[in-house]
Amino acid sequence: GAVVSQHPSRVICKSGTSVKIECRSLDFQATTMFWYRQFPKQSLMLMATSNEGSKATYEQGVEKDKFLINHASLTLSTLTVTSAHPEDSSFYICSAKAASTDTQYFGPGTRLTVL
Amino acid sequence: GNSVTQMEGPVTLSEEAFLTINCTYTATGYPSLFWYVQYPGEGLQLLLKATKADDKGSNKGFEATYRKETTSFHLEKGSVQVSDSAVYFCALRVAGNQFYFGTGTSLTVIP
Numbered sequence: 001g002a003v004v005s006q007h008p009s010r011v012i013c014k015s016g017t018s019v020k021i022e023c024r025s026l027d028f029q030a031t032t033m034f035w036y037r038q039f040p041k042q043s044l045m046l047m048a049t050s051n052e053g054s055k056a057t058y059e060q061g062v063e064k065d066k067f068l069i070n071h072a073s074l075t076l077s078t079l080t081v082t083s084a085h086p087e088d089s090s091f092y093i094c095s096a097k098a099a100s101t102d103t104q105y106f107g108p109g110t111r112l113t114v115l
Numbered sequence: 116g117n118s119v120t121q122m123e124g125p126v127t128l129s130e131e132a133f134l135t136i137n138c139t140y141t142a143t144g145y146p147s148l149f150w151y152v153q154y155p156g157e158g159l160q161l162l163l164k165a166t167k168a169d170d171k172g173s174n175k176g177f178e179a180t181y182r183k184e185t186t187s188f189h190l191e192k193g194s195v196q197v198s199d200s201a202v203y204f205c206a207l208r209v210a211g212n213q214f215y216f217g218t219g220t221s222l223t224v225i226p
Contacts, residue, residue, distance in 0.1 A: 004158060032212065043119065043216040044204070093159070095214075102212060106151070106159035 002028045004096050006107035013084055014115055021079045021110045023094030029074035030096035034104065035067075038091040050077055084114040117142045121205040121217030128195055128224050136190040136220045138179075138205035146207040148172075148181050148188040153202045153219070162190075162203070195224045 003026040013019050023033060032051050036044040048064075050056035050071035058064045066088075068080040077096075081088055091111055095104040122137040140148065147166045151159040163172030168183035177192045188205060205217040 006158075034212075034214075036216075041218060043218045044214070046213060046215075049213070095159075097212065102208075103161065104212070104214070108156065108158040 002026075002096075002098075002103075002105040004030075004094065004105045004107040006092075006094055006110050008110060009108065010111045010113075012113045012115065015085055016083055018080055018082045019084055019112060021081075021092055021094075021112070023077045023079070023096065023107050025075045025096040025098075025105070028096075028098045028105075030077070031074065031099040032097045033071055033077040034095045034097075035069060035077075035079050036093040036095070038093060038109070044093060047079075081112065084112070086114045088112065089114045117146070117207060117209055117215045119205050119207055119215050119217040121203075122220050123218070125221040125223060128222070130197055130224055130226050131194045132224075134190070134192040134195045134199075134222070136203055136205075136222070138188045138190065138217060140186050140188065140205075140207050140215075142186075142207055142209060142215075144209055146209050148179070149206040149208065149214075150177070150179055150188070150190050151204040151206060151216075153204065155201070159204065195222075197224045197226055200224050 007022045035047045038044045047062045048056045048058045056069040071077040093109040095106045118141045149164045150162040152162045163174040165172040165181035171180045179190045202219045204219045
């Protein structure tokens, strides 16, 4: 099946710094990418949906100025956590979908720890 | 609103035992239902899906039937293997491709 990668797999940063997480579709063109957040022992929560070349649509309660999403190409979307704080520590997962299908392919996730 | 409730784990079974992981949902409209599996260190992989009531999804010996009357989509396998050890997520998708996931159930199969 289609492959989606995320980089880095783990990141530790200091409070107040910004962190960028990349999501790549390796063998297909992803017209839509989704960003999820997963807290321990909780379900994945959709943060935002991004379509290539347009602004991301954020879910209610997600701060768009804090979680910057860019989907500049059909194979890459980035999530930047700005001015990170310990409460932003979480597992971030992306998924990608091609225009020709309704199947989403998930990345392996990125573990963010903010000290 | 839309939500998924699935059986809490962890679940530990002996090899060849029967597996059931319960999943119930609440949804507006007519959702599609999914089971995803996450092996250690890997991303979520689609295991099976059903798009309308009474549909049965199946894959790798796993089955789940879309039961509208009980709003359920329980995952079953007749004989589990050690290689089935993973975290299983039940999910629904509504219009617009938005997914709602359960909390995941960790399964460990011991030889």
